[in-house]
Amino acid sequence: xxxxxxxxxxFIPQFEKMMAGSRINAGAKIIAGQLSLAHQYAQxxxxxxxxxxxxxxxxxxxxxxxxSICRLAYVDSNSDFDSWIDGSKWIFLPTSxxxxxxxxxTGIKGYDSGTNSKFYSVYPNDDPLYVTITIDRAAxxxxxxxxxxxxxxxxxxxxxxxSCRAVIFxxxxxxxxxxxxxxxxxxxxxxxxxxVPNDWIIVNPGxxxxxxxxxxxxxxxxxxVNGFTGGVKFLTIDKMSLDPEDxx
Numbered sequence: 001x002x003x004x005x006x007x008x009x010x011f012i013p014q015f016e017k018m019m020a021g022s023r024i025n026a027g028a029k030i031i032a033g034q035l036s037l038a039h040q041y042a043q044x045x046x047x048x049x050x051x052x053x054x055x056x057x058x059x060x061x062x063x064x065x066x067x068s069i070c071r072l073a074y075v076d077s078n079s080d081f082d083s084w085i086d087g088s089k090w091i092f093l094p095t096s097x098x099x100x101x102x103x104x105x106t107g108i109k110g111y112d113s114g115t116n117s118k119f120y121s122v123y124p125n126d127d128p129l130y131v132t133i134t135i136d137r138a139a140x141x142x143x144x145x146x147x148x149x150x151x152x153x154x155x156x157x158x159x160x161x162x163s164c165r166a167v168i169f170x171x172x173x174x175x176x177x178x179x180x181x182x183x184x185x186x187x188x189x190x191x192x193x194x195x196v197p198n199d200w201i202i203v204n205p206g207x208x209x210x211x212x213x214x215x216x217x218x219x220x221x222x223x224x225v226n227g228f229t230g231g232v233k234f235l236t237i238d239k240m241s242l243d244p245e246d247x248x
Contacts, residue, residue, distance in 0.1 A: 027097035028187045028221040032232045034070055034091065035167065035185075035223065039230040041072065041085060042169035048176065049085070050075045050131050050166040053099045053185075056194060057130065057163045067098040067192045073131070075168060079176070081133040093187070100200075100220070101186040102165055103127040106235060107222045108186055124186075124200060126165075129177050133162040173230040181227035184235075188220035 034051050042049040053070045054061055071090045074082040093099065100108060101124050108124050135158055167183050168176035175183060190200055222235040 023094040023097050024187055024189055024219055024221055027093040028223060030091060030093060031185055032223055035225055035232050038072055038169050039173055042171055043173045046171045048075045048077060048168055050168045052164045052166050053102055055165045059162055063194055068093045075131050079131050081131055096189055096191055098188060098190045098192060100124045100188045100190060101126045102167060106184050107220060128165040130163040131166040133164055135160040169230055175227040183225040185223045186220055
């Protein structure tokens with residue numbers, strides 16, 4: 001029984017790590033699938049198509065939905081919302097799986113010049129592109145509305161202007177933003193809680209009084225979206241370059 005207990009104690013952490021990795025991989029695959037669809041819709045429709053991924057800039061959005069949902073939409077050349085893509089709906093990532101960054105750098109990491117090595121004790125530092133959504137129920141059959149269950153449809157008055165983080169594809173299939181050339185979407189094991197240090201709890205959610213619990217996650221996957229081809233590539237931590245433009 002003692003040996004069994006020791007073996008069980010050794011196995012549980014490995015099992016939890018394996019399950020966490022499975023959730024992150026599943027979340028990354030969801031985002032990759034939606035990015036591929038956005039790329040295809042843009043080319044076949046001749047329109048700008050965005051994958052919307054709300055962050056904490058989405059006014060009145062319930063906190064639990066920030067950084068953890070996505071949806072496809074048509075936008076115009078100025079990044080203004082046009083309409084939802086037919087059949088699209090808000091997609092939820094697995095529990096404790098967050099879209100932590102959608103910007104021009106690869107993953108969430110720092111750099112130690114003394115040892116010439118990467119480390120992961122830094123917080124997300126997102127610098128994304130935003131789509132502007134103006135609420136106007138009278139137009140296009142009531143669109144655009146954010147849609148339940150995210151927020152009740154009567155939460156926003158007509159004329160409300162919202163900002164939603166996004167990756168946008170041109171009708172050519174290329175990315176709308178050209179600097180830097182590519183976009184990197186990092187999915188990590190973390191939960192967003194406004195008000196705690198740096199707004200993120202990475203390990204042991206709820207332990208807000210323990211500073212060592214607030215650290216960047218070693219469990220992360222970054223999706224590189226090629227700015228010229230629209231193709232998507234998976235980058236795990238060991239494959240992340242210190243220089244985004246080295247990731248070819």
